[in-house]
Amino acid sequence: MNWNKVINVLILLFAVINISLFAYKTNYESNRYILPEERANQVYSALYAKGIGIYEFIPQYYTKRQIELEAPIIDQEKIQKAILGDQVTITPGETLGEKISNGQESLTFYNGEQEGYIFYKSDKSSYISKDMTINNVEKVAFEFAKDLYGDDIDMEVTYRKIITEDKDNGVEKGYRIEMNEIFKDDIIFQSYIKLYITEDGIKEALAVRFNPIDYVGSEKNVYPFDEVMYSLMYYLEDELEAMVIEDNVLKKLIKDIDIGYYLIDVDRRKYIYNMDPHYRIIFESGETYYINAYTNDIISPE
DSSP: OOHHHHHHHHHHHHHHHHHHHHHHHHHHHHHHTSOOHHHHHHHHHHHHHTTEEEOSOOOOOOOEEEEEEEOOOOOHHHHHHHHHOSOOEEEOSOSSEEEEEOSSEEEEEEOGGGTTOEEEEESSOSOOOSSSSHHHHHHHHHHHHHHHHOTTSOEEEEEEEEEOOBGGGTBOSEEEEEEEEEETTEEEEEEEEEEEEETTEEEEEEEEOOEEEEEEEEEEOOOOHHHHHHHHHHHTHHHHHHOOOOTTOOSEEEEEEEEEEEOSOOOTTOSEEEEEEEEEEEETTSOEEEEETTTOOEEOOO
16 A cells, blocks of 8 residues: 555645635634624614614624723824914913914813813814815815824724705805724724814814723623614614604614724723723714613713
């Protein structure tokens, strides 16, 4: 018997088996956290029957650890110089915080319970988009984010809404955009820049950043998307039933769905925060719900 030939055949056989097992395990792990098409169709149908529509992809629901964040630390002088320049006036002692202006733009650095928050406002902004296409508007948003937090912070646009003109209420046509920090591919909802941008540039922006330290604790299962949506559907049931709308017209439309990290009650006496993963559901109206991905508890909008 040619033992060398037998050994070669066995080696090849073991290699094929190992490759097959690896492919099976990879496929199993991938599909394990993706909602099957049948369940996806069921939740779509159930929501539609209640008057809720979705035009956003269904997120995957991998196991997740908590994340540890540090309370906001602001380099006020650096931010002021990057956004307003050197020629500024300072108005201390205001209720919200210290206001710094260059005559056309201003920054308010909040204190007290809102310490760490920054509010930008302009009469004539230096952050003006070349045109009102979404790509160029977002370029302006990223330019502002870079001046605010530096090159090393990875911010991503996670929400955008077109604002139509309302002259009676002094609203100009433009975009409302929200940017969140990305940490190792995860969205930090707690860190954001919310901007209102018109053809005259950035009119207003509110920002806060909790510095991500690292993940903590063990990985835990998160609720799959369909169970989360059924909970939200039942939570909104009374509101939906009270809405009088024509037949075959949706009562609510979900615009954005993401999974990231969020904490509803920030105790400003702390310096370190452990945050759970949350689903963020944003409706077309701007109404936003956070749902704890570990517990399926719903946090209603303010």
